[in-house]
Amino acid sequence: MNKIQVLDQVTIDKIAAGEVIERPASVVKELAENAIDAGATSVTIEIKEGGISYIRIADNGCGIAREEVPSAFLRHSTSKIRSVDDLVHIGSLGFRGEALSSIAAVSQVELVTKTKADTFGTSYRIAGGKEESLDDAGAPDGTTFLIRQLFYNTPARRKFLKTPMTEASHVGELVTRLALSHPEISFQFINNGQSKIHTSGNGNLKDVIYHVYGREIAANLLAVDYERTGMKITGYLGKPLISRGNRNFENYFINGRYVKSNMIAKAIEDAYKDFTMQHKYPFVVLQMEIDGEHIDVNVHPTKMELRFNNQQDVYSSVYEAVDRGLHAEELIPHVEIPK
Ligand code: ADP
Ligand code: MG
Numbered sequence: 001m002n003k004i005q006v007l008d009q010v011t012i013d014k015i016a017a018g019e020v021i022e023r024p025a026s027v028v029k030e031l032a033e034n035a036i037d038a039g040a041t042s043v044t045i046e047i048k049e050g051g052i053s054y055i056r057i058a059d060n061g062c063g064i065a066r067e068e069v070p071s072a073f074l075r076h077s078t079s080k081i082r083s084v085d086d087l088v089h090i091g092s093l094g095f096r097g098e099a100l101s102s103i104a105a106v107s108q109v110e111l112v113t114k115t116k117a118d119t120f121g122t123s124y125r126i127a128g129g130k131e132e133s134l135d136d137a138g139a140p141d142g143t144t145f146l147i148r149q150l151f152y153n154t155p156a157r158r159k160f161l162k163t164p165m166t167e168a169s170h171v172g173e174l175v176t177r178l179a180l181s182h183p184e185i186s187f188q189f190i191n192n193g194q195s196k197i198h199t200s201g202n203g204n205l206k207d208v209i210y211h212v213y214g215r216e217i218a219a220n221l222l223a224v225d226y227e228r229t230g231m232k233i234t235g236y237l238g239k240p241l242i243s244r245g246n247r248n249f250e251n252y253f254i255n256g257r258y259v260k261s262n263m264i265a266k267a268i269e270d271a272y273k274d275f276t277m278q279h280k281y282p283f284v285v286l287q288m289e290i291d292g293e294h295i296d297v298n299v300h301p302t303k304m305e306l307r308f309n310n311q312q313d314v315y316s317s318v319y320e321a322v323d324r325g326l327h328a329e330e331l332i333p334h335v336e337i338p339k
Contacts, residue, residue: 032057050167051168052167062141078094093257123139180251186198220242223328224325226324233289234286252268255295268284
């Protein structure tokens with residue numbers, strides 16, 4: 001009864017997968033972030049049935065060399081850091097080396113990838129953590145992942161998935177945030193054969209906002225351009241008249257990463273306080289660049305939560321950036337144009 005045993009790798013990976021992979025949108029997040037890290041300029045995300053039965057993510061990034069494909073699926077295998085010291089200067093979205101092993105533990109994965117240096121591409125299949133095949137494949141430079149039957153071998157998890165429509169809307173929100181955080185990358189999102197989002201990748205954040213949120217919002221923006229030592233904040237603030245009934249339109253990114261922070265939300269809302277009615281939340285898209293030594297991204301497996309060394313500094317910078325942005329229009333002297 002009390003015999004203590006180390007779990008086998010497949011079981012370990014299945015359990016660990018639960019921390020990173022909660023639903024189809026988490027698969028899309030991990031794979032799209034890998035595409036971004038791979039230097040892709042174009043990422044196509046296609047789902048069917050909310051992503052539960054089918055997710056396809058194709059990028060034109062650097063690809064994975066044939067001999068490295070199987071090791072990419074090992075737990076804690078990464079090309080992005082070598083030691084914890086690298087975390088301070090982390091320039092990539094990934095670094096924990098957990099996504100591919102987690103996804104492969106709870107779904108059926110097909111990968112086709114090719115680097116510039118390889119003449120042939122590689123096709124690789126792995127399902128439920130078990131390698132099935134590795135072959136030559138004709139393929140363009142880049143990587144395409146096909147994920148089928150998420151949680152097919154973990155029914156308890158599958159049971160917690162919502163309807164395909166709800167899951168698809170989570171994926172849509174995620175792609176929106178990816179597109180906003182990387183205007184220089186063209187993102188396409190296809191749901192059940194229908195193209196829902198397709199950004200140009202021309203680098204213009206306002207164009208992305210126009211594309212995903214529409215004309216009314218894009219026509220009512222104020223620019224933010226703020227800098228102080230160790231911190232830079234750029235992006236757009238919605239004029240108070242387009243404030244919304246919930247926080248879904250508060251988008252802020254730190255070093256290209258979508259994050260959630262009560263402190264940042266409070267700084268934004270405090271700065272808007274004189275402008276918005278109670279229970280209304282502003283529309284914002286803010287890109288913050290903060291020196292690596294001031295933040296710790298390695299707090300949680302999904303990396304959505306951060307730890308700041310100096311909360312007060314970040315709070316006051318965000319507050320100031322938003323406050324100045326909101327007042328900028330009044331600062332322009334009003335000139336009567338003679339008839
Ligand atoms: P991490 O992103 O934390 O390094 P992952 O499990 O997500 O860990 O990926 C493991 C490794 O596989 C990455 O470090 C990278 O070298 C490689 N990889 C994964 N996806 C791609 C991709 N789309 N293009 C190129 N390389 C990739
Ligand atoms: Mg990754």
